[in-house]
Amino acid sequence: MKKRRCFYLTAVVVMTLMSICCWRLPVAAQENMTSVDNGDFGRPERTPSIFRHDAHNEKAKIDACNTCHHVYKDGKLVDNESSEDRRCADCHDLKAVGKTPSLRRAFHLRCVGCHEKIGRGPIMCGECHKK
Ligand code: HEC
Ligand code: HEC
Ligand code: HEC
Ligand code: HEC
Known part of the structure; x- marks a missing residue:
């Protein structure tokens, strides 16, 4: 049970980080230009x-x-x-x-x-x- 919760938590954190990165990329393109x-x-x-x-x-x-x-x-x-x-x-x-x-x-x-x-x-x- 504990192991499973830990897995879900990790998955949520990873997915959140990934979506933040993808969302930031195009913005950074013009910011850094x-x-x-x-x-x-x-x-x-x-x-x-x-x-x-x-x-x-x-x-x-x-x-x-x-x-x-x-x-x-x-x-x-x-x-x-x-x-x-x-x-x-x-x-x-x-x-x-x-x-x-x-x-x-x-x-x-x-x-x-x-x-x-x-x-x-x-x-x-x-x-x-x-x-
Ligand atoms: C004063 C002119 C000007 C204004 C106003 C302007 N841009 Fe740009 N932008 C440019 C030019 C020039 C380029 C480069 C285009 C090219 O290489 O063909 C560019 C490129 C971009 C790129 C691509 C960046 C890359 O590295 O590929 C994005 C995204 C962008 N602009 C978004 C915006 C957004 C959103 C706004 C309004 C908030 C905006 N621009 C307002 C002139 C402007
Ligand atoms: C989706 C196509 C398209 C893109 C992308 C585009 N243009 Fe144009 N542009 C046109 C067309 C079509 C005309 C001719 C309009 C007419 O019939 O007079 C034009 C006309 C112009 C003119 C002369 C008329 C005016 O608005 O003063 C300038 C200057 C110009 N473009 C600058 C730019 C710059 C700089 C960029 C990139 C930041 C850009 N254009 C991106 C299609 C585009
Ligand atoms: C306000 C800024 C600005 C001024 C002032 C300006 N240019 Fe440009 N010029 C640009 C931009 C933006 C481009 C698009 C490509 C780039 O970044 O060089 C360009 C493109 C060019 C190009 C085509 C690309 C190349 O290098 O072969 C030439 C040639 C050029 N300019 C020559 C001139 C000459 C000559 C003058 C003075 C009479 C001048 N420019 C003044 C912004 C400027
Ligand atoms: C709608 C008006 C407008 C357009 C379009 C515009 N500029 Fe400017 N630009 C300004 C003004 C206003 C300033 C002075 C800002 C200040 O320093 O107070 C300026 C300043 C600059 C400067 C000196 C300040 C600096 O950042 O080094 C450069 C270089 C420049 N512009 C390049 C460009 C190029 C390249 C384009 C086209 C892709 C462009 N500008 C399109 C209004 C404009």
Whole structure:
């Protein structure tokens, strides 16, 4: 009887730990992100741009994930949906396709575009692509 209870207890503890780990993994991915991966560019000309995902968005007070992780349906921006489960490169090719800007342009429009518009955040090449 005692042995059995001990087994169940251990099982419960192990399962709880496992579910916590699985739940934490995707969160940690963006928490620990310090730059934007440039692997999709084949032979990148620059260093990967600095981007401390969570710290950046907190400091810049950006609440809506779809400010960057947007969703389009039938050529229209969808208000309350976001696409953080997708890479920008899943939809943006190295070359522009119709109204969909190229991957490089998509990043620069989004990142540099906001900094320019609100007058905060880096706009010089070497501030993001550090030597
Ligand atoms: C606000 C930050 C920011 C600024 C400022 C910026 N970039 Fe980028 N750039 C990015 C991001 C993000 C990417 C996506 C891939 C990466 O991390 O490098 C990118 C991608 C690129 C790429 C394609 C990848 C490669 O290395 O070949 C080039 C080339 C590039 N930038 C050049 C420039 C040049 C030139 C300037 C200045 C005129 C500039 N960037 C300014 C953020 C920035
Ligand atoms: C200022 C722009 C911006 C905002 C706002 C933003 N993200 Fe991101 N996020 C990015 C970029 C850029 C990447 C890298 C995408 C790529 O490599 O294609 C990324 C990647 C991710 C990833 C994948 C991490 C990895 O390592 O694979 C997750 C998950 C994520 N974001 C979740 C979120 C959530 C949740 C929110 C809202 C609370 C959010 N993001 C808001 C720009 C942003
Ligand atoms: C699910 C597909 C999809 C994903 C993922 C996606 N985009 Fe887009 N994006 C589009 C489409 C489609 C358009 C063209 C919209 C139109 O018809 O004008 C677009 C347009 C844009 C534009 C120009 C219009 C605007 O909103 O200013 C920028 C900038 C942009 N994307 C940046 C990004 C960045 C940065 C990421 C990753 C954080 C990203 N996109 C992820 C599909 C996507
Ligand atoms: C909606 C507006 C907005 C968007 C989109 C945005 N930023 Fe920023 N960014 C800011 C603001 C505001 C600051 C200044 C925050 C502060 O330090 O007070 C900033 C600061 C920064 C800094 C300097 C601080 C640091 O963390 O080193 C970097 C680098 C940066 N942004 C990179 C990026 C990149 C790369 C992207 C695109 C993936 C991006 N930003 C998209 C608003 C934005």
